[in-house]
Amino acid sequence: MADALVSPILELLIKITAQQVQEEVNLVVGVKKQLDKLKSNLIDIQSVLEDAERKQVKDKAVRVWLDKLKDVCYDMDDVLDEWSTAILTWEMDEENTCSLKKMRCSFMGSPCFCLNQGVRRRDIALKIKAVTEKLDEIAKEKVIVWGQDDEKKSVVSMLLAESSQEAWNVDVISLVGLGGIGKTTLAQLAFKDAEVTAHFEKKIWLCVSEPFDEVRIAKLILNQLKVSTSNLDDLQSLLPSVSQSINRKRVLLVLDDVWTENHRQWEQLKLSLASCARGSKILVTTRKDAMATMMGTDHQIDLGTLSDDVYRSIFNHVAFDKRSKEERERLIDIGNKIANRCKGLPLVAKVLGGLMQSKRTSKEWEHVLYSEL
Numbered sequence: 001m002a003d004a005l006v007s008p009i010l011e012l013l014i015k016i017t018a019q020q021v022q023e024e025v026n027l028v029v030g031v032k033k034q035l036d037k038l039k040s041n042l043i044d045i046q047s048v049l050e051d052a053e054r055k056q057v058k059d060k061a062v063r064v065w066l067d068k069l070k071d072v073c074y075d076m077d078d079v080l081d082e083w084s085t086a087i088l089t090w091e092m093d094e095e096n097t098c099s100l101k102k103m104r105c106s107f108m109g110s111p112c113f114c115l116n117q118g119v120r121r122r123d124i125a126l127k128i129k130a131v132t133e134k135l136d137e138i139a140k141e142k143v144i145v146w147g148q149d150d151e152k153k154s155v156v157s158m159l160l161a162e163s164s165q166e167a168w169n170v171d172v173i174s175l176v177g178l179g180g181i182g183k184t185t186l187a188q189l190a191f192k193d194a195e196v197t198a199h200f201e202k203k204i205w206l207c208v209s210e211p212f213d214e215v216r217i218a219k220l221i222l223n224q225l226k227v228s229t230s231n232l233d234d235l236q237s238l239l240p241s242v243s244q245s246i247n248r249k250r251v252l253l254v255l256d257d258v259w260t261e262n263h264r265q266w267e268q269l270k271l272s273l274a275s276c277a278r279g280s281k282i283l284v285t286t287r288k289d290a291m292a293t294m295m296g297t298d299h300q301i302d303l304g305t306l307s308d309d310v311y312r313s314i315f316n317h318v319a320f321d322k323r324s325k326e327e328r329e330r331l332i333d334i335g336n337k338i339a340n341r342c343k344g345l346p347l348v349a350k351v352l353g354g355l356m357q358s359k360r361t362s363k364e365w366e367h368v369l370y371s372e373l
Contacts, residue, residue, distance in 0.1 A: 034128045035083055041135065042076045045069055064194075068138050075131045079124065086120050151301065155190040155283070158299050159252065160199055163278050170251075170273055174284045174292035177303030180347030183285035184256055186303070190283070191254055200252040201277075212260035214269055218242055221253070239272040246273065251280040258286045261294050270296075305344025314346055315339035318353025327360075334365045341369075 049070060158173050175183045190196060191205060204224045206217060218238035219229045225245045232238045253273065260266065273282070286292055292300050305311075319335055320328045338356070342348040359365055 034125065034132070035080065038076055038080060038128060038131070042073065042080070045073050045076075049073065065138070072131060072134050072138060075134070079127050079131055082127070083124055086124065151186055151303065152189045152193075154301060155186060156193050156196055159190060159196050159281050159283065163280070170276060170280045170282055171298045172282045172284060172295050173299045173301070174286060174295065174297040175301050175303060176286055176289055176292050178305075178345065179287055180345040181303045181305065182346045183303060185346070187254055187256060187283055187285050191252070196252065199250070200280075201249045202246060202251045203254075204251065205254045205256065207256045208258045210259045212258070212262065212265050214265055217255075217269060218272070221245075235268065239268065242272040243275045246276040246280075248275070248277050249280075250277040252283065253281070254283045254285075256285050258284050258291055258295070259288065261288065261290050263294050266295055306346055306349075307344070308340070311342050311344050311346060311349045312336055312339040314349040315342060315353045318350055319356040321357060331362065331365055334362065334369055338365065338369050 049066065155173065155175070158171070161171075163171050175186060177183050191203065197203065202225065204221055206220050206224075208217065215233075215235050215238060218235060218241075219232070221242050222229050222232070222238065222245060227241060227245050229238065229241075232241060251273075273280075282295075284292065284295060284297070306314075316332070316335055316339065319338075320331075335356070338352065339349060342352060356365065356368065359368065
């Protein structure tokens with residue numbers, strides 16, 4: 001009876017031990033691959049930072065991005081040092097305590113050996129994951145900055161300038177261009193700029209789209225100003241509250257994706273904004289020149305398509321994310337031809353680049369190149 005029980009237990013223990021060993025082997029291989037990639041990325045990042053220092057980059061947005069890159073560079077260095085120290089410690093411990101034969105046995109069977117090294121490897125693997133995620137976020141930030149540095153400077157300069165209006169305290173700045181050209185992205189870059197944030201007492205961002213609903217817009221303004229709208233249901237009660245909430249405050253209001261050309265819809269809302277302090281600004285994004293005119297735009301920026309190099313860079317950055325050097329070299333020529341179909345639109349470049357991430361063979365890439373997109 002006892003033997004009948006012992007045999008299944010032993011089999012289970014052997015199975016569990018084998019699984020643990022396999023998990024350890026997989027973990028070692030996984031950590032090693034991640035570390036190799038981390039080393040490669042670190043070398044690339046250090047080259048970017050050195051190049052930036054040589055060129056003495058002064059653009060504030062780019063400097064902020066480079067500072068973030070420098071911080072993550074230190075984190076990567078720390079993880080690599082920790083792994084090197086761990087390897088050295090394990091090798092010294094093994095040399096001092098057992099022969100090569102015993103080492104093999106202990107790796108397979110010693111709970112202490114497996115536990116200590118396993119915990120340390122998992123800890124390092126988690127740190128690698130955290131650093132990699134941080135690096136991915138920083139990379140995404142850089143993609144949205146490409147090709148828009150000069151435009152961002154212009155927008156920020158207009159937002160910080162004194163009002164050009166005599167009778168009304170608010171200047172209207174309109175960003176006009178095709179869908180996917182980067183109007184919203186450019187407005188976001190200016191909206192988040194440190195100088196802009198410090199300059200305005202209140203910042204409000206609204207996605208307008210269609211239809212242009214004055215009641216909804218007024219409520220959203222009050223919500224962002226942390227004013228209750230529970231007892232306010234119509235425009236006649238909402239607009240005085242808007243006016244009171246921004247009275248004598250320097251305000252930045254962004255109206256993203258405006259379509260209406262109805263002057264009466266805009267006029268009622270505009271009057272409620274007249275109580276804010278001089279120097280307040282309204283930043284509008286739209287596809288329509290007529291809309292910019294209707295809103296009484298003081299400064300209009302017409303956004304054109306990006307240069308070939310810029311939108312190819314955006315496409316390639318997304319399409320070749322996490323691919324090997326060999327894959328990139330094999331597919332880059334077809335990739336550039338596909339990127340040419342983006343017609344200089346950054347949004348199209350990002351979307352099309354994302355589509356290509358799952359396609360591995362030259363045949364798949366050529367199919368996209370010659371398809372009716």
